[in-house]
Amino acid sequence: xxxxxxxxxxxxxxxxxALKIQKTGRKIMGYLCSYAPEEIIHAAGFHPMRLFSSKSExxxxxxxxxxxxxxxxxxxxxxxxxxxxxxxxxxxxxHTCDSMQRLSDIxxxxxxxxxxxxxxxxxxxxxxxxxxxxxxxxxxxxNDLETATGHEITDMDLKSSIxxxxxxxxxxxxxxxxxxxxxxxxxxxxxxxxxxGSMIMDRKKAAELLSCVVSHLERLNPPANKGKRLILxxxxxxxxxxxxxxxxxxxxxxxxxxxxxFRWFDGxxxxxxxxLSAIAARYMDRIACPAKHSGLLTRADHLVSLFxxxxxxxxxxxxxxxxxxxxxxxxxxxxxxxKQGIKSTxxxxxxxxxxLGQFLxxxxxxxxxx
Amino acid sequence: MSEKSxxxxxxxxxxxxxxxxxxxxxxxxSAAQNNKQVAWIxxxxxxxxxxxxDIIPVYPENHGAMIGSAKMxxxxxxxxxxxxxxxxxxxxxxxxxxxxxxxxxxIGGLPKPDMLICCNxxxxxxxxxxxVQARFYxxxxxxxxxxxxxxxxxxxxxxxxxxxIDEYIAFLETVTQRKLDHDRMNEVGKLSLEGQRLWQKVxxxxxxxxxxxxxxxxxxxxxxxxTLRGTRIAVDFYKELIEEMxxxxxxxxxxxxxxxxxxxxxxxxxxxxxxxxxxxFSDHHAxxxxxxxxxxxxxxxxxxxxxxxxxxxxxAYTRIYLNIGVDQxxxxxxxxxxxxxxxGFVMHSNRSCKPYSFGQMDxxxxxxEKAGIPVLMIEADMTDPRSFSQSQVETRIDAFMExxxxxxxxx
Numbered sequence: 001x002x003x004x005x006x007x008x009x010x011x012x013x014x015x016x017x018a019l020k021i022q023k024t025g026r027k028i029m030g031y032l033c034s035y036a037p038e039e040i041i042h043a044a045g046f047h048p049m050r051l052f053s054s055k056s057e058x059x060x061x062x063x064x065x066x067x068x069x070x071x072x073x074x075x076x077x078x079x080x081x082x083x084x085x086x087x088x089x090x091x092x093x094x095h096t097c098d099s100m101q102r103l104s105d106i107x108x109x110x111x112x113x114x115x116x117x118x119x120x121x122x123x124x125x126x127x128x129x130x131x132x133x134x135x136x137x138x139x140x141x142x143n144d145l146e147t148a149t150g151h152e153i154t155d156m157d158l159k160s161s162i163x164x165x166x167x168x169x170x171x172x173x174x175x176x177x178x179x180x181x182x183x184x185x186x187x188x189x190x191x192x193x194x195x196x197g198s199m200i201m202d203r204k205k206a207a208e209l210l211s212c213v214v215s216h217l218e219r220l221n222p223p224a225n226k227g228k229r230l231i232l233x234x235x236x237x238x239x240x241x242x243x244x245x246x247x248x249x250x251x252x253x254x255x256x257x258x259x260x261x262f263r264w265f266d267g268x269x270x271x272x273x274x275x276l277s278a279i280a281a282r283y284m285d286r287i288a289c290p291a292k293h294s295g296l297l298t299r300a301d302h303l304v305s306l307f308x309x310x311x312x313x314x315x316x317x318x319x320x321x322x323x324x325x326x327x328x329x330x331x332x333x334x335x336x337x338x339k340q341g342i343k344s345t346x347x348x349x350x351x352x353x354x355x356l357g358q359f360l361x362x363x364x365x366x367x368x369x370x
Numbered sequence: 371m372s373e374k375s376x377x378x379x380x381x382x383x384x385x386x387x388x389x390x391x392x393x394x395x396x397x398x399x400s401a402a403q404n405n406k407q408v409a410w411i412x413x414x415x416x417x418x419x420x421x422x423x424d425i426i427p428v429y430p431e432n433h434g435a436m437i438g439s440a441k442m443x444x445x446x447x448x449x450x451x452x453x454x455x456x457x458x459x460x461x462x463x464x465x466x467x468x469x470x471x472x473x474x475x476x477i478g479g480l481p482k483p484d485m486l487i488c489c490n491x492x493x494x495x496x497x498x499x500x501x502v503q504a505r506f507y508x509x510x511x512x513x514x515x516x517x518x519x520x521x522x523x524x525x526x527x528x529x530x531x532x533x534x535i536d537e538y539i540a541f542l543e544t545v546t547q548r549k550l551d552h553d554r555m556n557e558v559g560k561l562s563l564e565g566q567r568l569w570q571k572v573x574x575x576x577x578x579x580x581x582x583x584x585x586x587x588x589x590x591x592x593x594x595x596x597t598l599r600g601t602r603i604a605v606d607f608y609k610e611l612i613e614e615m616x617x618x619x620x621x622x623x624x625x626x627x628x629x630x631x632x633x634x635x636x637x638x639x640x641x642x643x644x645x646x647x648x649x650x651f652s653d654h655h656a657x658x659x660x661x662x663x664x665x666x667x668x669x670x671x672x673x674x675x676x677x678x679x680x681x682x683x684x685x686a687y688t689r690i691y692l693n694i695g696v697d698q699x700x701x702x703x704x705x706x707x708x709x710x711x712x713x714g715f716v717m718h719s720n721r722s723c724k725p726y727s728f729g730q731m732d733x734x735x736x737x738x739e740k741a742g743i744p745v746l747m748i749e750a751d752m753t754d755p756r757s758f759s760q761s762q763v764e765t766r767i768d769a770f771m772e773x774x775x776x777x778x779x780x781x
Contacts, residue, residue, distance in 0.1 A: 064731050066749075068458065068721050098494045101518055102728035105696035108520065109732060120517040122530070123490055123497060129533040130515065136526035137517075291494055293513055296505055322458050324724065328498030331454035332505060348456070 003212045004190050006205070007197025014049075014200055018087040021047045021202050027089035030113075032076060032103075034264040035094040035121055035289065037138055039165050039279050042203060043157040044145035046090070050199035052238050054079050055352045064106050070322040071351035072236055073099045080112060090115025090148075092141075095123070096291040097325055115148050117141060125284050125294040135280040142276065158275035164203050169265040171210035172198065176255070176262065178217045180310045183252035184225035185217055188243035191253075195261060196238070227252035228367045231307055233333070234318035235326050236260045239349065241356050242318065249364040255310040257303055258318070263287050290325035299329060300336035307342055314370040316363070317346040343370045378652075379623050381587060383611045390603060391593055398426050399481050407484040407546060410503065412496045413596055414666070415489035415514065416538070416687050418562050418679065421600040422555040423542055427487075428480050429597055430499075434462030435589075437469070438641025438753035440476040447754045449474075460722045461753035463499040470506055483507055485545045487538075489514040491693040493725045512541045516688040520695040523685060531684040539680075559679025562600040563671065568608035569595040570668035575615040576659045577710050580624030581632065582615045585658035586648045587625065589639045592664045599667070625659075626652040631774050634706055635661035636733070637718035637726050638752040643760070650764065654771040660710045662703060666691040669702070696729035700736040707741045714774045715745045722751050744777065746770040 010017045018028045029046040031038075038048040053075025060081035061074045079085050090113050093104035108116050119141045122130040142153050172195060178185050194213065198206040230251045236259050246253060256262050267286035270278045287302055288294040307315060315337055319326045330346060337344045345366040347359060401408045409420050413431040420427045437443050443465055449472060450464035451457050457464075465475070473479040486509060488500035497513065504511035514534055517527045539550050572591065575582055583591075591611060598604040618624075633651065635658045640647060651658060669691050675682040691702060707715065715737050720727050734745045746766060751757045 063735075065728055066719055066721075066731070069724070069728055095518060096494075098724040099728060101494075101520075101725060102696060105520060105729055106732060108695070109697055118518075118520045120520070120527070122515055122517070123494070124513050124515045127537070129530055129537065132533075133517075133526060133530035136529070140524065140526060290498070293497055293501065296501055296511070324459060324495055325498055327456040327459055328463075328495075328502065330456075332502065334454060 001186070001190070001213070001216060003209060003216055004193060006201065006209055007193050010197040010201035011193055015084075015087055017201055018047075018049060022087070024202070026202075027115075028087055029115065030085060030088045030091045031094070032072070033094050033096050033100060034259045035096060035283060036092055037094070037119065037141060037279060037283065038203075039158060039161040039269065040138060040142050040145065040153070041092065042164070043153050043161040044142070044149055045151065046145070047202065049088075050196075051076050051079070051085065052196075052236075053351050054084055056082065056084075065103075068322055069099050070320045072238075072320055073103045075351055077103060077106060080107065080110070086112075088113045090117070092117045092119060095120045096289060097323070099322070117144050121283070123292055125288055125292050131280070131284055134284055135277050138276060138280050138283075155275050158279070159271070162269045162271060162275055162278065164207050166268050166271065167207035168198050168203060168210060169268055171207065171214050172265045174214050175210070175217060180254045182222050182225070183227060183229065183254055185220055185222045188247060188253045189240045192237075192240060192243055192261065195264065199264065225252055228314060228370055229254040229310065229312045231303070231310065231312045231315045232256040232258055232261070232318055233303055233315055234258055235320050235323045236351070237318050238351060239353055239356075242349075242359065245356050245360045246316070246363055249360060250367045251363065254312055255306050257287060257299075257306060259289060263289065290329045297336070300333050303333060304336065304340055304342070307337075313343075314366065315342060315344040316366070317344060319346065319348050321348050321350055378625070378627060379618075381583060381611075381614060381618075383607070383614050384590065386610070387591060387594065387607065390598070390607060394597060395477055398428050399477070401426050401481050408481050409485045409487050410480070410483040410500075411487040412489050412492060412500070414492040414687065414690055414692070415487050416535070416683055418558045418600045418683065419539055419542055419550065419555065420487070422558040423546055423548060423550055425484075425542065425546065426481075427597065428483065430466040430480065430503075431462050432593060432596055433469070433475065433477075433480055434465050434753055435639075435641050436477070437465045437475050439644065441642050441755070442475055443642060443753035444755050446472075446474055447756075458721070460493075460495045460499070461751050462722065463495055463502075465753055466499070467502055467506075470503065483509055485509055485542075486511045487514070488512070489516060489687060491516040491687055491690050493692070493723065495724075510541070510545055512538055514538060514687070516693060518693050519689055523689055527688060528684065531688050532681065535680055535684050556679060558600040559683070560676050561602060561605055563674050563676045563679070565595055565599050565601075565604040565608060566668040566671050566674075568605060568612060570665075570671065571612050572608055572615065573660065573665055573668070575612065575619065576625075578619050579632070579711065580626075580629035581657050581659040582618035582623060582625060584625040584648070585635045585661040585664070586639075586644055588661060588664040589644065592667065595667045624657070626655065626657045628655050629657045630655035631713045631771070631778075632657055632659045632711055633714045633716050634659070634703070634710060634712040635663070635716050635718070636703065636730065637720045638663055638723060640718060640748075640750045640758065641752055642755045643750070643758065646760070650767055654767075656714070656771060656774070658716065659712065660706055662691065662699075662706065665706070692725055696732055697736075699729065700733045703733055703737060704740055707737065707743065712743060713778070714743050714770065715741075716770075717745060717747045719747050719749050720752055721749070721757055722753065744770060744773045
């Protein structure tokens with residue numbers, strides 16, 4: 001499928017992608033978390049670019065972050081210190097976990113890029129005062145961007161950004177639906193390249209290209225796939241070999257609750273409401289990251305409903321080592337699934353995972369079991 | 371009593387303190403029989419409304435410290451790992467979660483909570499930990515969300531936290547079916563502030579050379595300002611403790627027999643190695659005179675208005691030591707180095723506490739540059755002894771002390 005090539009291009013050549021976007025007049029704003037309010041960044045004339053670790057050896061970051069910090073946080077700091085992110089014009093840190101919180105301090109203190117912002121979002125997502133605070137914080141962020149650029153961000157700017165991001169979200173949801181209904185219509189590696197590429201490339205281009213992918217997939221009629229239907233649940237999964245390994249082992253991914261998957265694009269922004277409060281509402285109501293609180297059983301309920309809706313056979317938990325919020329939720333999620341008779345397995349990974357041999361063996365065993 | 375004596379003279383108030391803590395735990399453990407309600411609360415959480423409403427506050431973190439000191443951390447942490455909790459998670463949380471199930475630990479587990487109060491000003495871990503316990507005990511959970519102040523306190527944070535203080539009180543009134551008596555609240559607020567001022571005064575006594583007490587003593591005496599903050603008991607006790615410290619200063623009694631070097635400690639104590647560490651430093655004539663940890667319970671006095679406690683506590687609880695940027699934390703450390711006249715800085719890189727430990731290496735660099743004193747980093751965990759290598763730490767302490775001694779000779 002040739003429509004997918006630009007996405008791989010973006011994923012594999014992040015710096016070139018950034019430089020090309022800069023030539024169009026947009027400055028590059030790096031972010032690390034799916035709670036970054038991209039619509040506001042985009043409306044300010046910046047390009048929101050999600051940062052992933054290049055998975056290089058940790059050398060310079062060793063003198064800032066201890067070994068018990070997750071590989072994503074250490075990896076991105078390493079990239080920054082080694083100059084691999086010098087194309088950035090700024091970074092924005094939405095508040096999520098303790099490690100990101102301190103990474104933000106280290107980035108700010110290093111002051112490598114002209115623009116820096118913390119967006120200290122609420123941790124609670126299920127109260128009225130948190131909702132008000134979310135809107136307040138996003139307004140402040142908008143003001144910071146206006147000060148930095150010297151331009152007002154109008155409601156029209158926000159609305160046109162919302163349309164683009166909604167288009168991306170709608171298209172990715174459609175592609176996920178195709179993939180869930182007829183797994184194999186697109187490989188999982190390709191599917192996640194579309195998601196990741198959409199976090200990196202020019203958003204207008206991504207929205208348009210994704211529409212082309214949707215039109216292309218609509219016309220396909222692949223044979224039924226007999227693979228075991230799996231749901232992935234966890235933090236960041238930036239190891240495409242994992243998707244291949246699952247398919248090699250006889251599985252198909254029919255849904256996810258990942259930061260680099262569904263959680264990033266879940267939830268459309270109401271297009272006819274005042275834009276800033278509409279954006280705030282979306283970040284309150286989207287599927288929550290475990291670093292946030294949206295109820296005691298919300299994540300388990302969501303996982304079970306995803307499992308049922310997508311007619312899955314099993315759940316695979318994928319965690320980054322040292323990711324506390326996910327590690328805390330795992331025992332209760334597993335117990336919850338067990339009670340429902342849903343089989344699950346767990347893998348703790350390093351972002352710099354070299355060998356997937358063990359993963360392959362274990363996922364094969366799991367697939368045979370379900 | 372001569373300071374040249376080789377014997378350390380124990381602090382007399384320690385016995386009273388132990389008795390007070392025993393009474394406190396006995397009361398907490400028999401709460402149900404006495405028709406009293408128990409709230410579990412995080413160590414940095416606003417306890418004053420609980421005290422004002424006659425709810426017994428219980429601190430799982432204090433319990434974690436007791437588990438660590440009793441060297442029961444390894445066993446309980448391992449039990450939590452059997453339950454599916456990663457060994458990389460906070461050892462207080464692991465020990466407490468396991469303790470709830472097996473009723474183990476030095477006091478056979480904490481009394482069952484009627485409610486849980488979680489303030490995330492210290493970390494994101496407490497949020498997850500209290501969610502676990504809210505599911506386990508099936509009791510209401512209140513979360514006080516105090517956004518981190520990386521560079522300052524903003525009007526929107528102020529509004530958000532202040533609104534939540536009202537929500538907190540409404541929550542307590544719903545759970546207890548009783549109204550908060552505002553006169554009583556004011557009284558408790560005043561006692562809390564007085565307690566914090568006295569605790570600061572206790573800690574300040576160690577600026578005297580030689581120091582009448584050490585950070586190891588502070589780790590112990592801290593328990594009251596944590597658990598009984600807002601009560602007359604804490605106020606009276608710290609008054610006595612200050613008197614004793616002042617008397618020790620007058621009598622020339624020092625914490626260690628012949629104090630030559632003064633050190634500042636960073637991060638939580640290594641509860642399972644307190645005695646060993648204390649002796650190790652003392653053998654080098656080094657006294658840990660102060661620490662960034664125990665001072666956190668009196669670090670935001672400047673934000674509290676004693677005539678308007680409820681309003682002002684929003685800011686005080688939000689701007690505590692851990693809930694600020696690393697650069698502000700470094701400023702705090704530099705102030706302490708100056709105030710206490712520290713010759714060296716010992717940092718505990720604590721696997722259990724990410725918000726406290728990440729950023730430490732940047733603070734280390736700042737301290738070396740701006741204060742010009744040697745810095746040592748020890749890798750350990752506050753409660754779980756499995757990540758502690760005694761021989762390695764010993765070698766590093768010896769080398770560190772050697773540097774300090776050499777530096778003194780050059781001067």
